[in-house]
Amino acid sequence: MVLMSPQIGVRPGGRSARVQQAVHDAVRELLAERERDELTVPLIAARAGVTPSTVYRRWGQLPDLYADVAVERLRPDTSPADLGSLEAELDTWAVQYLEEMASGPGRRMIADVLAGGLDNPRRCLCSTYSGDQIQVMLDRAVARGDDVPDRDTVLDRVVAPIVYRILFTDPAPEPGYATRLVADLLAVSPAKAGPPPERADRR
Amino acid sequence: MVLMSPQIGVRPGGRSARVQQAVHDAVRELLAERERDELTVPLIAARAGVTPSTVYRRWGQLPDLYADVAVERLRPDTSPADLGSLEAELDTWAVQYLEEMASGPGRRMIADVLAGGLDNPRRCLCSTYSGDQIQVMLDRAVARGDDVPDRDTVLDRVVAPIVYRILFTDPAPEPGYATRLVADLLAVSPAKAGPPPERADRR
DNA sequence: CATCTTAAAGCGAAGCCTTTGCGTTTAGCG
DNA sequence: CGCTAAACGCAAAGGCTTCGCTTTAAGATG
Numbered sequence: 001m002v003l004m005s006p007q008i009g010v011r012p013g014g015r016s017a018r019v020q021q022a023v024h025d026a027v028r029e030l031l032a033e034r035e036r037d038e039l040t041v042p043l044i045a046a047r048a049g050v051t052p053s054t055v056y057r058r059w060g061q062l063p064d065l066y067a068d069v070a071v072e073r074l075r076p077d078t079s080p081a082d083l084g085s086l087e088a089e090l091d092t093w094a095v096q097y098l099e100e101m102a103s104g105p106g107r108r109m110i111a112d113v114l115a116g117g118l119d120n121p122r123r124c125l126c127s128t129y130s131g132d133q134i135q136v137m138l139d140r141a142v143a144r145g146d147d148v149p150d151r152d153t154v155l156d157r158v159v160a161p162i163v164y165r166i167l168f169t170d171p172a173p174e175p176g177y178a179t180r181l182v183a184d185l186l187a188v189s190p191a192k193a194g195p196p197p198e199r200a201d202r203r
Numbered sequence: 204m205v206l207m208s209p210q211i212g213v214r215p216g217g218r219s220a221r222v223q224q225a226v227h228d229a230v231r232e233l234l235a236e237r238e239r240d241e242l243t244v245p246l247i248a249a250r251a252g253v254t255p256s257t258v259y260r261r262w263g264q265l266p267d268l269y270a271d272v273a274v275e276r277l278r279p280d281t282s283p284a285d286l287g288s289l290e291a292e293l294d295t296w297a298v299q300y301l302e303e304m305a306s307g308p309g310r311r312m313i314a315d316v317l318a319g320g321l322d323n324p325r326r327c328l329c330s331t332y333s334g335d336q337i338q339v340m341l342d343r344a345v346a347r348g349d350d351v352p353d354r355d356t357v358l359d360r361v362v363a364p365i366v367y368r369i370l371f372t373d374p375a376p377e378p379g380y381a382t383r384l385v386a387d388l389l390a391v392s393p394a395k396a397g398p399p400p401e402r403a404d405r406r
Numbered sequence: 407c408a409t410c411t412t413a414a415a416g417c418g419a420a421g422c423c424t425t426t427g428c429g430t431t432t433a434g435c436g
Numbered sequence: 437c438g439c440t441a442a443a444c445g446c447a448a449a450g451g452c453t454t455c456g457c458t459t460t461a462a463g464a465t466g
Contacts, residue, residue: 163371
């Protein structure tokens with residue numbers, strides 16, 4: 001088994017692109033209509049109209065193919081809305097992020113990306129996507145004249161706890177958890193100093 | 204494929220326990236001496252002196268077996284040392300935790316646990332183990348009369364960012380990252396209020 | 407202590423997945 | 437327009453995976 005980095009150096013147009021699109025579509029369709037345990041490479045290949053050996057050569061094992069499809073679906077399609085304040089935007093984004101990731105499909109996508117192995121660079125795209133979204137909001141806040149935390153701090157204080165809870169605890173966190181993380185982060189960041197308010201409702 | 208929760212309701216003694224021990228040992232031995240891609244269920248079963256069907260019945264797929272073995276190795280074997288102050292203990296523990304988890308074997312163990320699927324309760328043991336270790340340090344600090352954050356806050360502010368960085372960024376974080384997280388957490392927690400010091404070295 | 411019950415392991419065969427080599431197609435390029 | 441090499445289709449060999457049935461032994465019961 002040789003290490004491969006599919007989709008990195010793939011030819012952009014023509015047959016290769018068509019095959020990739022067809023296989024991705026086949027995976028999404030079959031994941032929607034059948035149990036995950038019933039999917040096999042030959043089944044996906046048949047739906048996509050290619051031979052199994054093509055899939056094996058380009059993606060290797062099934063988990064790698066899932067990881068590729070998952071990253072594709074994880075890419076955000078819209079920029080966060082301009083709501084006038086950083087806290088409102090971060091809160092809205094974090095709540096939506098939590099709800100999407102804590103859902104069944106979201107959890108499976110995260111697991112798929114990680115199941116692809118820690119040696120493939122695809123998993124880094126997840127934090128890049130989130131970081132880029134956060135940067136948009138931070139830039140807007142700076143343009144308003146606010147004093148804001150930096151991008152990595154938001155990743156540490158908001159995104160990381162959400163993902164950690166989704167991956168390693170039961171039950172999955174609720175939307176209020178994201179709101180609390182954002183509030184705690186911004187409570188001491190700029191002007192307002194002081195210890196965070198005591199909370200009795202932490203799980 | 205039926206959902207199974209191996210090792211949960213396993214009979215504590217006798218043949219079942221012997222088989223489990225033998226299979227676990229076989230996995231560890233083979234992982235140490237051969238490439239991961241070369242391992243197969245029949246190979247592991249032969250080393251353990253059992254038939255492949257036994258492994259398939261109890262653990263299902265290879266990733267599930269890896270997840271089971273990984274959780275076993277993730278269990279901490281010692282309590283954190285008493286160093287006289289919470290910050291010293293948390294810092295020492297967090298640095299060691301980061302180094303272990305960011306290493307090749309540590310990363311693979313985390314990935315293995317998650318690859319076992321998000322429906323199995325085993326993954327929660329990871330946060331339980333960490334939380335228990337943290338609780339020991341917090342209890343000691345409380346006994347000293349300190350005002351300390353609660354267990355979940357430490358998980359959010361220290362453990363979650365470390366794990367998130369290991370899973371989703373390259374390169375892996377360095378030990379100083381753990382130290383910074385602990386310092387930032389304790390900087391505003393008890394008496395000392397105010398914004399965290401500005402840092403130019405955040406990646 | 408003897409007997410019973412049942413979960414778990416062994417065994418073997420059938421089926422499907424996975425791999426691999428080779429010929430063919432086709433995209434990218436001078 | 438022709439060339440080169442990457443990518444795909446095809447087919448066969450090999451090995452993994454599953455499944456029904458049998459056997460074993462741990463734990464319960466009287």
